[in-house]
Amino acid sequence: MRRVALLLLLAWPASAETVVAARTLRALSILGPEDLALAPQDMPGALTELSQALGQEARVTLYAGRPVRAADLGPPAIVDRNQLVPLSYRMGALEIRAEGRALSRGGVGDEIRVMNLSSRTTVSGRIAEDGAVHVGPGS
Secondary structure: OHHHHHHHHHHOOOOOOEEEEOOOEOOOOEOOHHHEEEEOOOOOOEOOOHHHOOOOEEOOOEOEOOEOEHHHEEOOEEEOOOOEEEEEEEEOOEEEEEEEEEOOOEEOOOEEEEEEOOOOOEEEEEEOOOOOEEEOOOO
């Protein structure tokens, strides 16, 4: 009898919860606790914990009741398009600094294109926590 009970417990489907939008949210919205809910469904690719989405920025419109995927979210943008940003290139003891204009928006760790205002050249770099864009190797 114990074996049968054990087999039934092992065969019982595991229930999982999925993070869904509590209401329709526009792209570029910062997600708070009132924006999200847990639904008793298992959706492949969807987030399973609210903490994974809280404080993140919606990259696309999130519709009420629909699952939230990791690809739909990203870190909040700290650099906006056309914003003036400091550019920094560092290799060993050499460091070059310039001013640039962001050609897209992004958050910490995102790679964006920036136009160097001195040379009018377009470069790519990663956004640092202070809002500066680091270009070159290891950026």
